[in-house]
Amino acid sequence: xxxxxxxxxxxxxxxxxxxxxxxxxxWTYPAIFSAQTLAPRDRLHxxxxxxxxxxxxxxxxxxxxxxxxxxxxxxxxxxxxxxxxANLVARNRRAVLALSALAVFATTPYTMALMMGPITQLKxxxxxxxxxxxxxxxxxxxxxxxxxxxxxxxxxxxxxxxGFVLAVAELVCV
Numbered sequence: 001x002x003x004x005x006x007x008x009x010x011x012x013x014x015x016x017x018x019x020x021x022x023x024x025x026x027w028t029y030p031a032i033f034s035a036q037t038l039a040p041r042d043r044l045h046x047x048x049x050x051x052x053x054x055x056x057x058x059x060x061x062x063x064x065x066x067x068x069x070x071x072x073x074x075x076x077x078x079x080x081x082x083x084x085x086a087n088l089v090a091r092n093r094r095a096v097l098a099l100s101a102l103a104v105f106a107t108t109p110y111t112m113a114l115m116m117g118p119i120t121q122l123k124x125x126x127x128x129x130x131x132x133x134x135x136x137x138x139x140x141x142x143x144x145x146x147x148x149x150x151x152x153x154x155x156x157x158x159x160x161x162x163g164f165v166l167a168v169a170e171l172v173c174v
Contacts, residue, residue: 003076006069007097011167013066014104017058018160024054025157029150033143040142041129047146048126051119063107070101070167077170089173096170103163107156115156118149 028050032043074097080086089096122145 006073010069014164017062018164021157044142067105074098100163100166106159
């Protein structure tokens with residue numbers, strides 16, 4: 001019972017994490033950059049608000065919950081008896097769930113190691129604009145930093161997506 005609950009919550013959480021991050025890359029930011037009426041400073045403010053909401057949702061809620069649930073499921077997982085037909089995933093449930101948890105969790109150190117530099121630059125630029133909006137002239141820099149952040153963000157999508165695919169594979173291999 002606990003294992004089934006942990007598997008389900010962990011998988012759904014990994015899917016929500018992946019979907020949230022993927023939707024930003026596929027729909028939200030392309031829409032922001034295609035709006036002709038938005039100045040680069042407005043795009044930066046939108047990026048900042050979206051980043052803050054996404055950071056809270058992913059880093060505080062979904063990633064820890066998914067990781068813990070997938071680790072609980074991995075700990076409780078048992079391979080089917082040897083006399084039953086089972087595929088590779090079913091025979092290695094514990095490892096598959098542990099790898100899934102690791103992939104979802106890896107989005108946090110990935111963010112800290114590779115993305116905090118651009119994030120800090122973007123946040124500092126936003127503060128500079130707020131303090132002296134009339135004299136700020138960094139349109140190219142702002143958009144370039146956001147594009148760089150988006151490129152790095154795709155790495156997080158791959159990590160979370162890998163965790164989600166592994167969790168789904170384990171779920172369907174009964």
